Amino acid sequence: MGPDHAxxxxxxxxxxxxxxxSGKPSYGPELPNENPAALIAQQVPDIDAILFGHAHNAVVQRFVTNDITRERVLLSAPSMWGQRRAHAGPDTRWPTASSSLSR
Structure with missing residues (x-):
């Protein structure tokens, strides 16, 4: 990502x-962190939303404030094995968004 995408x-x-x-590695510090979605949202500027999945959890919506831009970044995870579908859309302006999960 970079500021030139716009x-x-x-x-x-x-x-x-x-x-x-979670931002924490599941297998110890000797391996790369496989749970970076919130850290990316917090540290990389100009991201509007992250659709992620790894821990087989359903996260309808979570907002993380970016440290650089102070904008909120939407995070959503649709669970596992196609059980849910994630939908995100802007309310009045992106990234102030709504999201939902459905079967």
Whole structure:
């Protein structure tokens, strides 16, 4: 991601990631962190939303404030094995968004 995505015509910046949200590695510090979604939302500027999945949990919506821009980033996880579908859409302006999960 970079600040130039808007100048290239993108309306939103969405990340889809196979990773969890906890920010903590599950297998110890000797391996890379496989749960970085909240850390990415917090540390990388100009992201609007992250759709993630790793821990087989359903997260309808969670907002993380980015440390640089102070904007809220929407995080959503649709559970596992196709059990749920995630939908995110802007209310009045992105990233102040609504999201839902459905079967």
């Amino acid at each position: 100048t290239r015509g993108a309306d939103i910046a969405l990340i889809c990631a196979h990773g969890g949200e």
